[in-house]
Amino acid sequence: MRIRCPSCGERDNGEFSYLGDAAPLRPDGMEASAEAMHDYVYLRDNRAGEMRELWYHGAGCRAWLVVTRDTRTHAIREVQPARDVAKARATTPAGSASHA
Amino acid sequence: MLDRRPNFAPSPAEGGGLVGSQPFRTAAGGLIDRRRARDFTFDGRRLSGFHGDTLASALLANGVRLVGRSFKYHRPRGILSAGSEEPNALVELRSGARREPNTRATMAELYEGLEATSQNRWPSLAVDALSVNALLSPVFAAGFYYKTFMWPAAFWEALYEPLIRRAAGLGRAADAPDPDTYEHIHAHCDVLVIGGGPAGLSAALAAGRSGARVILVDEDFSLGGRLLAERREIDGLSGPEWVEQAVAELKNLPEVRCLSRTTLFGVYDHGAYGAVERVSDHLGVPPAHTPRQRLWRIVARRAVLAAGAIERPHVFGGNDRPGVMLAGAVRTYLNRYGVLPGHSPAVFTSSDDGWRTVADIAAAGGRVAAVVDSRSEVPVALRRMAESAGAQVVAGGQVIGTRGHLALSGIAVRDSYGGTLHIPCDTLAMANGWNPVVHLDSHLSRRPVWSEDIHGFVPGTLPSGMVAAGAASGRLTLSEALESGARLGAEAAESCDFTATAPATPRTDPESTAHTPLWRVAKPKGKAFVDFQNDVAASDVELAHREGFRAVEHLKRYTTLGMATDQGKTSNLAGLSIMAELTGQPIPAVGTTVFRPPFTPVAIGAFAGHHRAKEFRATRHVPSHAWATENNVQFLETGLWLRPAYFPRAGETDWLQTVIREVETVRSKVGLCDVSTFGKIDIQGRDALAFIERVCANPFGTLKVGRSRYALLLREDGFVLDDGTVSRLSETHFIMTASTANAARVMQHLEFCRQWLWPELDVQMSSVSEQWAQYAVAGPRARDVLKRIVDPGFDLSNEAFPFLGAAEITVGGGIPARLFRISFSGELAYEIAVPAAYGDAAWRAIMGAGLPYGICPYGAEALSVMRIEKGHAAGAEINGQTTARDLALGGMLAKKKDYVGRLMKERPALTDPDRPILVGVRPVDPSQRLRAGAHFLAVGAEPSLAADEGTMTSVAYSPSLGHWIGLGLIRRGHERHGERVRAYDPVRGGDVEVEICNAAFVDPAGERMHG
C-alpha cells in the first residue's frame, strides 16, 4: 500500500503506523462524562467502505495524517495533515462526538 | 550469445541426424549453443546438454523421461510442460546447504556441473516402494483420511500421523543455513510490462519509444515468450529474429530496463508489485559479492499484463504417464531446444493449433505416429499435412488410456464409431486450448470472467492502472498479441503524460485458433488425472460432488485440487469443468478459484533479503559503547539497544559478584552509568507547560525553571503508559524523558496529542534521544567528580543546585551540557547530558575525573538492582496492565486538571480495592533465592486460579541487605505488610515463603539523594 504523505511524498505503508477511525473526538475537559469517554476510547463504526482514519508517519516527518481510504478496496482518496483537519474542527464545540 | 539460427532449416536426414550422446537432440536448430556442452548429473547419472538448455530439455535430449514420483500414489511422472506451470518434473537441485527441493526442471537453466536428484521415492526413482500406494488408490480417495484413523485416539500422533507425514511432502529441504545472500531493490517506473513475449515486447517498445520509464520483466532467461518456441513469421523475420531486433532496440532506450529471469510474483495495493530476479541461479555458485536472488519492489503508474497463456491438458486415463506432454511444450522442446522428445510421437488435439505440432515434427524430420482430434470435422489441409508426415489421423476420436510402465509405449483411442484402437507411441502431445494467465490480476481480489470465444477465463475488471494484452487477455493469435501490446503500451505511456503512438501491426503468417474444448474423456481407462502433482483424478471430483463439496472452494479443499506447488495452473479449469458437468451448470456458475500470490513459489530468503542473522534488526549502540568494549563489558539486549549490563573485573567469576561490587561502589563511592537509551523529548512553546499538564497525570503547574519533576503518563484508557521526568530549562522550554522501551511510543503519543487533540496549543516538540548522550553519576562522591567536569562558575552545592535541580551548563571548556539532579539509584546523583558527538569524550573525562574517588562504571544490571532496592516501578511493573494506584502512585494523581486517562482510570474494576498493589517481598529464609514470575499464594493454600493472589514482578540480590528481595503485585498488598505468603513457581520448581514489606528497601526516607 502506498500513502502520499503531504510533506514527504508517496511512501510505502511500512513507514506509517495506524491508529484507526478519525471520527471519534476526545471529550475534553473536566465536564466530560465517563460514558462519552468510554464511547470515544472503545466504540468504533468499523465501516466497510470509505473511512477517515489516522495514520502516523513515524519513519518520516512524524506527522499525523487523516487518510480517507476505502476499507474494502484500500483505495485512498485523500490524505491531509491531521493538524490542519483538527484546527478546522476547532471552530466546532469541543467534545461533540461525531458519531452522534 | 545463444545460437539464434532459426529452425526453418531443412530437417536432418530421415531417421538419422540425432546427436550421438543425446539421442533425442536434433542435428541442428534450436536456440541452444551446441559449441558449449554442459555436463550434469541426474540421480548420480552423468549426462550432457548444451548452454541454453533447461534441465528438462537436457533430460529429454538424453532420453530421460521418468523424472519424479507423484505426491500421493507415487506414480511415475515425467515432464508435462516447458514452463513455470510444470506440476510433475520437480527435482532437488544442488546439494547440502544449497539443496533446493521441488525445483521445476522446466525452469532450471543448465549449468556446468548441475546436480539434480529425483524426490519422493525410495529406494530409487525406478523402483519406489511407496508406489504400492497406487494399488491402494481405491482406498486413498479424496478425503479418506477424514473418515478413518480415529481409533484409538492416541494412535493418531503415535502411529498414523508420523506415517502420513513421512510419506507426504516432496523434496527434502536443505539441512543447514542458506550460504547464499539475497538483496532487495526498489524501483519506480511509468509503465511496467509483465511478460516478454510478443505482446510484452510490443508494449515495451511502444511505451519506451515515448521516453517513459519502462520496466519489462519476464520469468524466462530469454525474452521472447512463445516466439522462441513456435515457427512463426513477423514481417518476414523468424520469431527469434524479430525478438532479437526488439530486444536490441529496447536495450538502447535509456529509460527502459529489461529484466529476464525475473518473475512478477505479486500485485499489491496502489501500483506496488513484487518481483524476484534469479540473479545467480543459472550458475553453480553465486559469484563473489553477488546475491543468489534479488527481490524487486516495483512501484508503477501503469502496468501492461502480457503474461501469456498456459495450455490445458486433456483428462483421460493414464494421462500422467511420462511421455504425455502439452503440445506447446513439445514444440518448445523441438524448436527452441532442438529436442524431439520421442521417436514416435502422437498428437491428441481439440484445436487447430495442436496440428502445428505435427507440422513442426515433420519439418524437423520426425515422424508422427497418429493425430487424434476430438473434433469430427478436421480441416482438409491439416489432415493432408499430417498424412503426408506419415501420421494416422483419427478425427472425432479420443485418447482414453495409455500403456507403458515407467514411460509411455502406446495409447488406446476410441474412434468416432466407438471402437478402440491401440496405437504404439512414445510421446503424446495434448492440445486442448489455452488459459490466459489471469493469476496476477486476481491478486487484488478481482475475479476473472468467462469468455465463450476462447472457452476460458479472461481478465475481468483489472486492478487500477493495469491493462492486459495478448494471450493474457484472451487474444490468442500472434497478430492480436502484437497489435494489443503496442496499442496498450502506447496508451499506458500516454496516460503517464508521454506522447506515444502505436506502430502499425506487423504482418504475420496465418493461424487458426479454432478450438472445441474436450473437458474430459468419457469412460477413461484408468485414473484420469486433473491435478497431476496432488494426484487428484476426475473420480475424486465426482466423489467431492457426491459428498456435497460442490462449491469451488470446497472442491479445492476437499480434494486438494490446485493446492500443489503449481497452484493448479494446469488443473483448475479441468476441475471446474467436471464439476459443472456434474451439477449441470455452466462452468462460470460453479465459480472461479482465486489465485493467491506468489505467481510461482518464491524463496523465503529472497523476501528476507539481508535481514538475517546479526543483521535481522538494527543494533543501537550507546555513546559509551567504544569505551565499554575496551573495558570488558557484558552487554544486554533491550529492544534494539545493546546496553552495557555489567563490567567484570579480573578475578570476578560470576555476574552476581560483579553486580554486587558495582552496586556497593555506587552506594559507598561513585559510579557512572550510560542512560542515553532513555527517550528524550524536547518540548518548546508558549503553551508547552499547558501541554505537559494535559499529557501527564501528576500536576506540573508549580514546576519552576531550573527544576525537574517525576512525570507519570497514562493511556487514555486509564492504565499507566510510561514514567519519566520533565525538566524545565526556561519558561517555554522543557525536556521530557521516557523509558527505553517506550521512547518511540511516547513520542508518537505526544505528537498525537499535539497535532490531533490540541492543535490550538502553541507547542513544538522533537525527539532528541539520539542527539544527546546522557550519563548518570551516582554515589556519595558524585558531586566531587562533577566538580572536575563542569566548567567553573557553576555552583554544584546542595543549596545552589538541590535535588531535582536542572540546568544548562557547559563542560570541558564551553561544550554545552545539561545537568539534572535526578536519582534512580537513591544516591546523591546527577544525570549529565552532552551532545552525542561528545559522548565518548565526556564518558572518558568523567571516568578520569572519578579515578581519585574510586569511580566504577556500572551497567543496567546494577541500575536495576538499585531501583528494586528503592522500590521504583519499571518495565516489569509498568506492563500495560497496571494503574497508578496499582503501582502505589495513586497519591500523586492530579485532582484539578483534565489529562489523558483521567476518566477511564476511575472505572469500577480499576479502583477495586482487591486489585494487586505494588509491595516489596523478602524471603523468610534469607538464604533463599526469589524469581520473577512466581505467583503469590496464601501459606498452605492449594495452588489454583482462585487461590492466586498476584505475581512477583522483579527480583534482585540486594548487596545492601545481603539477601534476595523482590517487588510484586499482590491483592490489597498495601494493607498486608508483615504478612507471609508463598511465592510459587512450579515451572522452575520454586516454592519460597516470603514476607510482604515496604517496597523501598533501602533508605526509605530518601535522605541520601537529597544530600
Add this chain to the structure above:
Amino acid sequence: MRYSLFSVLSQALRGQRDWKPQWRDAAPKPDYDVVIVGGGGHGLATAYYLAKEHGLTNIAVLEKSHIGSGNVGRNTTIVRSNYGLPGNIPFYEQSMKLWEGLEQDINYNAMVSQRGVLNLYHTDAQRDGYARRGNAMRMAGIDAELLDREGVRALVPFIDFDNARFPVKGGLLQRRGGTVRHDAVAWGYARAASERGVDIVQNCAVTGIRRENGRVTGLETSRGFIGAKKVGLSVAGSSSLLAAMVDMRLPIESHVLQAFVSEGVKPLIDGVVTFGAGHFYVSQSDKGGLVFGGDIDGYNSYASRGNLHTIEDVMEGGMALWPGLGRLRLLRHWGGIMDMSMDGSPIIDRTEIGGLYLNAGWCYGGFKATPAAGFCFAHTIARDAPHPNSAAYRLDRFATGHLIDEKGMGAQPNLH
C-alpha cells in the same frame, strides 16, 4: 453413514458409490427457534452443541457463501491453551479438552495433533513473563514447561543459536498444544450438526435483523425473511456490520491478518515454534507445507489480502529464527479478516436486544477457541446466561474496566 476404517474399505471396493453429502444443503424454513448467523467453525459448533447439549433441533445456520469460507479455512491451524489471565485460562483449557475428544465426538478425523507449542524467549524479562504465564497455567492444572536453551535445542536443533541478533535463551512449552486440520473442523461440525437436524443454509446473506418491542423476531436475508426466536451472531470479521443493523457499535475493528504456506517438503519440524524477537511462528502440515504467520497488517480492512511490508517482516523473522529456510519457497499467502477487539480478548454475551446474542472479537485466536466458543455460546443462547468458562467475555467489560488484556497494549486493536 458412520465413518470408520470399515466404511472406507467397503466403499473402496464399491467405487466410492454410496457416500452421501456430508451435510444437508438445506433450504431455509420460515421459522426457527434459533438461527446462528455465520457458517464458520464457531457458528457450526454452536449449532452442534445447541442440538447436542441443549436438545434444540429447530435450528438453522445461515452462511452468506459456503460453510467454512471465512477464518476457519484461512488460519494457521494452531491450538493451545497457554494463556496467562484468569479470564482466559479456563475457557481455552475447556477448548483444548474438547479438541482432545472431538474426533470421537463428531466421528470426523480433524487430525487433532498434539505435537507441542513452543514460545521462545530471548531476554530475562521475556523468560520471567513466560514463567508468570506458565505458573498460572500450572495452577489451573494445565501442562506448561519452561525450557532453557538446551531444552529448546533438544526440540529444535536447527534454529539459530549461535549467530542470532537476538539469541534464543529458552522457551515456554505446552506439549498438549498443536494443530488441527482447519477445514475439517467446519465440515465435521457441519456433518454432526446436520445429523442432529440442524439446517445448514448456504448462500444466504443476512441483510437485516427484524425487531419488535426490543426483541428479535427474525432475519431479512437474500433468501427471504426467516423468523427466529433467538439469533446468535457468529461472523468474526464482519461483526460490526451485523451489529450496525441493530444500531450497535462494538469495541471491534476489522483487520487483515496474513498467513503463509511453503511448498511441501519432507518432515522438518514437529510442533509449533513461535519466535520471541519478531513476528513469526511456524509449524508443518501433514502434507509437508510449512505454515507460518506473523503480525496483522495493522490497518482496518475488509479486503482479504495484505501488503508486502508485512510479508517481508514475517519472512525476516523466519530467516532470523531459522536460517535454513532460505531456499524453501513460499507457495501462497492470503489474508483473513479478524475482529480485533479493544483488549485483545473475545466477546460471548447477550446484547441489549432480547434474543440477540453475540460471539465476536476473536482477534487472531478464534480457531483454537472453536469448540469452547461453540459450547459456551450455545449455553449462553439456550440458557440466556453465560457459561462459567466464558463469563469474563462480557460486552460491558470495557465500561466496567474488567479488561482481559494479555499483552497490556490497551485500547488499540492493532497492537494486540
